Amino acid sequence: MSPHNSTAATGTEPVAAVAGVSIRYGSTTVLDDVTLAFSAGVTGLLGPNGAGKSTLLSVLSTARRPGSGTLTVLGEQAPNGAAVRRLRQRIGVLPQSFGFYPAFTVLEFTEYAAWLRKVPSARRRQRAREALRLVEMEQYADRKMGALSGGMLRRVGIAQAMVNEPALVLLDEPTVGLDPAQRVGFRTLIQGLGERCAVVMSTHLAEDVAHVCDRVSVLLQGKVRFTGTVAELCALPGESPEVGGASVEAGYLHLAGSEAVTS
Numbered sequence: 419m420s421p422h423n424s425t426a427a428t429g430t431e432p433v434a435a436v437a438g439v440s441i442r443y444g445s446t447t448v449l450d451d452v453t454l455a456f457s458a459g460v461t462g463l464l465g466p467n468g469a470g471k472s473t474l475l476s477v478l479s480t481a482r483r484p485g486s487g488t489l490t491v492l493g494e495q496a497p498n499g500a501a502v503r504r505l506r507q508r509i510g511v512l513p514q515s516f517g518f519y520p521a522f523t524v525l526e527f528t529e530y531a532a533w534l535r536k537v538p539s540a541r542r543r544q545r546a547r548e549a550l551r552l553v554e555m556e557q558y559a560d561r562k563m564g565a566l567s568g569g570m571l572r573r574v575g576i577a578q579a580m581v582n583e584p585a586l587v588l589l590d591e592p593t594v595g596l597d598p599a600q601r602v603g604f605r606t607l608i609q610g611l612g613e614r615c616a617v618v619m620s621t622h623l624a625e626d627v628a629h630v631c632d633r634v635s636v637l638l639q640g641k642v643r644f645t646g647t648v649a650e651l652c653a654l655p656g657e658s659p660e661v662g663g664a665s666v667e668a669g670y671l672h673l674a675g676s677e678a679v680t681s
């Protein structure tokens with residue numbers, strides 16, 4: 419099936435773009451000729467486990483150089499050396515899991531993240547407190563990292579991603595493992611981030627995309643199978659026998675077919 423591509427103009431310049439990006443591990447192609455542009459607001463990367471979402475986020479973050487194709491991010495084309503160092507000060511990343519010293523307090527951990535992102539020392543404490551306020555964790559600033567619940571840890575993970583006031587923030591499966599109430603809270607939080615900076619969020623949950631994203635790209639086995647607005651994804655099939663009615667899930671199943679139902 420050929421990819422569905424929206425031609426609708428977004429009215430904003432892309433914040434990041436990949437063109438013809440492929441990545442292989444040995445004989446396995448993980449990203450296959452991926453061309454995508456990301457603009458302001460929240461963009462979802464929707465796909466099953468192993469589709470290549472984390473790998474694409476690592477390319478956008480400059481952590482991984484594409485085997486072929488080009489990355490343009492925050493105005494830097496095919497960044498290298500000094501450009502990569504500049505970019506890392508302007509990009510925030512929430513990985514699927516992140517390491518920390520359990521004895522650090524929440525504030526110490528967030529300040530440490532600010533140091534890593536080269537926030538000037540005079541501003542580090544203030545920026546850490548602001549980032550913790552943003553994720554409603556300021557009241558836990560003195561709690562040890564090792565004493566946080568999973569949901570709290572995820573919020574601190576977002577705080578560390580926002581501590582350098584990034585222009586682009588990359589969230590890898592931010593709602594995985596959260597209970598339903600926490601997930602609802604996170605959706606509101608992520609929508610708020612989208613008003614401050616461009617957000618790219620990977621997920622395998624159609625519901626997250628429906629509630630949070632302005633735009634969505636569907637990745638299946640390393641290939642882009644759809645890119646457009648959430649409404650355009652919902653409108654793809656009309657309705658799905660599996661889930662009934664037009665929805666993100668129905669649009670996704672229309673693209674993924676039995677691959678998604680059986681995975």
Ligand SMILES: Nc1ncnc2c1ncn2[C@@H]1O[C@H](COP(=O)(O)OP(=O)(O)OP(=O)(O)O)[C@@H](O)[C@H]1O
Nearest residue numbers: 443448465466467468469470471472473474620622
């Ligand atoms: N360093 C690596 N060496 C070999 N294979 C890898 C490596 N990193 C990722 N892969 C493989 O690349 C494929 C894509 O992985 P990736 O983590 O990008 O997918 P994903 O869509 O983020 O999946 P998930 O939702 O499970 O995290 C998987 O098959 C994975 O096993």
